[in-house]
Amino acid sequence: MKSIHLFGFLSVLYLAGCTAKGSTEKEKRLVEVPVFELQSRDTMLHKSYVSSIAASQNVELRAKVSGFLEGVAVDEGQFVQKGQLLFRLNDAEFKLQLAEANAALTSAEADLKSAEVETDRVKRLVDKKILSQSELELANARLAAARAKVQEAEAGREKAALHLSYANIRAPFSGVIDRIPHKIGSLMSEGTLLTTVSDVHLMHAYFNVSESEYLHYVKAGAARNRMGKPVQLQLADGTMFPQTGKIETMDGEIEKQTGSIAFRAQFRNPDKLLKHGASGKVLLTSMVPRAIMIPQRSVFEIQDKNYVFVLENNNTVKMKQFTPDTRIDDFVLVKEGLEPGDRIIYEGIQNIREGVKVAPRFISADSLLTVH
Numbered sequence: 001m002k003s004i005h006l007f008g009f010l011s012v013l014y015l016a017g018c019t020a021k022g023s024t025e026k027e028k029r030l031v032e033v034p035v036f037e038l039q040s041r042d043t044m045l046h047k048s049y050v051s052s053i054a055a056s057q058n059v060e061l062r063a064k065v066s067g068f069l070e071g072v073a074v075d076e077g078q079f080v081q082k083g084q085l086l087f088r089l090n091d092a093e094f095k096l097q098l099a100e101a102n103a104a105l106t107s108a109e110a111d112l113k114s115a116e117v118e119t120d121r122v123k124r125l126v127d128k129k130i131l132s133q134s135e136l137e138l139a140n141a142r143l144a145a146a147r148a149k150v151q152e153a154e155a156g157r158e159k160a161a162l163h164l165s166y167a168n169i170r171a172p173f174s175g176v177i178d179r180i181p182h183k184i185g186s187l188m189s190e191g192t193l194l195t196t197v198s199d200v201h202l203m204h205a206y207f208n209v210s211e212s213e214y215l216h217y218v219k220a221g222a223a224r225n226r227m228g229k230p231v232q233l234q235l236a237d238g239t240m241f242p243q244t245g246k247i248e249t250m251d252g253e254i255e256k257q258t259g260s261i262a263f264r265a266q267f268r269n270p271d272k273l274l275k276h277g278a279s280g281k282v283l284l285t286s287m288v289p290r291a292i293m294i295p296q297r298s299v300f301e302i303q304d305k306n307y308v309f310v311l312e313n314n315n316t317v318k319m320k321q322f323t324p325d326t327r328i329d330d331f332v333l334v335k336e337g338l339e340p341g342d343r344i345i346y347e348g349i350q351n352i353r354e355g356v357k358v359a360p361r362f363i364s365a366d367s368l369l370t371v372h
Helices: 002-028 092-127 133-166 211-219 222-226
Strands: 032-037 040-062 067-072 085-089 168-170 175-177 193-210 230-235 245-250 260-268 279-295 300-302 305-311 317-328 331-336 343-345 359-362
Touching: 040 260, 040 317, 085 193, 092 133, 133 168, 193 211, 193 245, 193 279, 211 260, 230 245, 230 260
Parallel strands: 032 359
Antiparallel strands: 032 343, 040 193, 040 279, 067 085, 085 168, 175 193, 193 260, 230 279, 245 260, 279 331, 300 305, 305 317, 305 343, 317 331
């Protein structure tokens, strides 16, 4: 009987030893995670928006009349001045039409002169009671018809002169010539595209802002205050455009398909570096007082709700929901739900579950929350 009690006592000691050893090994196996402490600070945010760049004026030049292309006075990519001759169509037919119109006008003016003389003669005879009043009315009618013929002939001459002027295509404003698809000798129909000319002195950058951001700007009075505020332009190669631009205006309605509204910024282009149709990013800068920013990699979503893992005092992981304000590059601006001092797991959240105990490795928030 004693031996049985002794065996039981030794078994309890053995199990207790195994449990203590297992606990020690479990503590040694705690997952080490990077953790940072939330801070609130006045933050200068730089938000970038993909933009399309367009010349302040970009016009297609098309043939207004039909004819053979007889001369090309410019080359592709050339800068031209307003009124400069660009293309010349064969104008022999238009000169002939103008000559015919001039002859028709001369004939109509002669008929008008004859009608005026005839009307004066009839009027004198009527005054002398030689002819009846009806003869004078008939003469006045012929005079009115002659005057109408002159007006018609003058319009015909102006039309012929206008068609003749269309044979010479000139620059509507100073700008850069685009591609010239047709060569000398090509038959141009009315409406044929000759080239495009772009005024690149001033350039417009169009970019879309989400409806939520737009409402945020409006409620804060920022949309009104941003008009005329300076903005930067990042070019397609990543470099910054040397000229500072300004926001001029925005669209009058929100685009239904994308839920965004378009803004327009203007940039001076003295070196003609920007071209019509280029792309880039407009950079907006704004100050957010007492902002709380967290890296996007610390955030996960469950059923369209945003969460982070926070550490409690005993280093136990707990899920915490928060409401984001806006996303800026790789960071999230917190609207509510998180407070300064909260300890947030920075990364590796896919390997962590709520309620587990971890070994925190604290990192500086300053090294993470620098928004570029």
